[in-house]
Amino acid sequence: MKTTFDYAKYADNCVKCAKCIPTCTIYQVNRDETTTPRGFIHLLTALQDGTLELDKNAKAIFESCFLCTSCVSVCPSKVPTEQLIENARAEIAKKFGIAWFKRVAFYLLKHRTLLDISAKLGFVFKSCGFAAATGGMRARFSIPMMKKGRLLPSLAAKSFLATYPEKMDFGGEKTVAIFIGCMANYAYTGVGDSLLYLLRTLKINALIPKDQLCCGAPSYFTGDLENTKWLIKYNIEYFELFIDTVEAVLIPEATCSSMIIHDWARVLEGEEEWVARSKRITAKCFIASKWLCDQTDIAARLAANGKRSVSVTYHDPCHAAKTQGVSKEPRALLGNYTIVEMSDPTSCCGFGGITIQTERFSLAQAVGKNKAAMIAETGAEMISAECSACRVQIGEALNRYGATQRFAHPLELAARALKEAADA
Numbered sequence: 001m002k003t004t005f006d007y008a009k010y011a012d013n014c015v016k017c018a019k020c021i022p023t024c025t026i027y028q029v030n031r032d033e034t035t036t037p038r039g040f041i042h043l044l045t046a047l048q049d050g051t052l053e054l055d056k057n058a059k060a061i062f063e064s065c066f067l068c069t070s071c072v073s074v075c076p077s078k079v080p081t082e083q084l085i086e087n088a089r090a091e092i093a094k095k096f097g098i099a100w101f102k103r104v105a106f107y108l109l110k111h112r113t114l115l116d117i118s119a120k121l122g123f124v125f126k127s128c129g130f131a132a133a134t135g136g137m138r139a140r141f142s143i144p145m146m147k148k149g150r151l152l153p154s155l156a157a158k159s160f161l162a163t164y165p166e167k168m169d170f171g172g173e174k175t176v177a178i179f180i181g182c183m184a185n186y187a188y189t190g191v192g193d194s195l196l197y198l199l200r201t202l203k204i205n206a207l208i209p210k211d212q213l214c215c216g217a218p219s220y221f222t223g224d225l226e227n228t229k230w231l232i233k234y235n236i237e238y239f240e241l242f243i244d245t246v247e248a249v250l251i252p253e254a255t256c257s258s259m260i261i262h263d264w265a266r267v268l269e270g271e272e273e274w275v276a277r278s279k280r281i282t283a284k285c286f287i288a289s290k291w292l293c294d295q296t297d298i299a300a301r302l303a304a305n306g307k308r309s310v311s312v313t314y315h316d317p318c319h320a321a322k323t324q325g326v327s328k329e330p331r332a333l334l335g336n337y338t339i340v341e342m343s344d345p346t347s348c349c350g351f352g353g354i355t356i357q358t359e360r361f362s363l364a365q366a367v368g369k370n371k372a373a374m375i376a377e378t379g380a381e382m383i384s385a386e387c388s389a390c391r392v393q394i395g396e397a398l399n400r401y402g403a404t405q406r407f408a409h410p411l412e413l414a415a416r417a418l419k420e421a422a423d424a
């Protein structure tokens with residue numbers, strides 16, 4: 001199969017300077033030029049001119065990219081390597097199909113009721129049978145290529161969206177909507193609880209749109225463009241119902257916010273009416289820490305509370321620091337804690353998306369091990385990041401590494417500090 005995408009249009013800007021290679025996440029755990037940004041670019045142009053066949057070997061190569069954008073952030077020619085790989089993944093999905101367990105996951109992400117039932121079953125299963133069967137250990141998800149499998153995050157008894165009413169009046173003049181993201185909705189519900197606590201403190205009303213669905217990132221990174229477009233268009237139509245009534249849409253997740261703000265319009269390219277509709281929505285979308293720091297006095301309120309005797313190290317999610325330039329804002333939310341910086345807070349944690357987490361899990365483990373060592377070295381008591389995907393990956397890595405740091409989202413730590421001050 002010869003590719004139809006014009007990779008050369010972007011790849012020809014590569015001057016082969018190799019500045020990207022030392023920053024590349026795969027290169028750090030697999031010293032092979034083939035799986036580096038420069039190597040990928042070379043192979044993609046070979047795909048275009050027909051000298052490389054998109055076979056299983058090429059598939060494995062293109063699926064080993066973590067889509068971390070580290071290469072893009074240092075490239076003097078601004079070659080969008082991760083976008084080219086995303087495009088190659090779409091071609092791979094068309095040619096080879098998508099694994100059954102990913103199709104099941106993507107189907108569930110389109111159907112809130114089924115997802116609610118699955119999460120509920122997952123909670124009951126873990127709370128009763130499986131925890132007992134594993135001597136109280138947290139459950140592991142496993143498929144043959146993962147060997148020992150990976151720890152699953154604990155699911156909440158009740159999702160964030162099912163817990164609160166749609167409109168929460170905190171006595172303010174402004175209202176913001178919350179796009180919570182799937183992981184914070186079903187697993188890390190403290191993130192949404194904390195965001196509401198901060199909004200209440202700031203007297204900003206909250207709108208919690210109940211029918212929001214996944215932002216589309218998991219299917220996009222897997223190359224399933226059909227599902228991705230379906231989710232994006234569904235969310236755009238739904239957001240249009242309330243977007244004029246809110247000041248902003250706050251997203252307490254790096255990956256979801258980056259997907260919505262940067263990738264929605266890109267995925268819809270060629271459908272100009274949809275691009276315009278998406279831009280009207282995304283103009284009001286913000287990663288939560290940025291909007292709170294830019295538009296409220298939260299940082300000053302936190303600073304007025306003095307320091308807690310707890311130390312925190314902050315990991316910069318790729319989809320916050322590299323794609324959105326957000327790194328000082330979450331740190332400002334940690335103003336009540338002693339921040340101990342790790343040696344490289346912007347190095348990718350190794351999550352990499354659903355394909356890396358399942359079919360290429362050994363790569364995720366190798367990158368995670370380096371990150372866990374870096375975190376442990378700080379001696380900090382807590383680790384924080386504004387991203388649930390990083391939380392899943394770092395939690396797993398710390399557990400395997402035997403490190404003791406506990407994870408908390410910056411919103412959780414900020415709310416905790418304000419609560420403690422109010423209760424004192």
Ligand code: SF4
Pocket residue numbers: 013014015016017018019020021037038041071074075076077078079081
């Ligand atoms: S940094 Fe950019 S121009 Fe240099 S080799 Fe990498 S992709 Fe090519």
Ligand code: SF4
Pocket residue numbers: 023024025026027036037040064065066067068069070071072081082
């Ligand atoms: S996106 Fe990350 S893993 Fe992929 S080529 Fe670039 S630096 Fe390497």
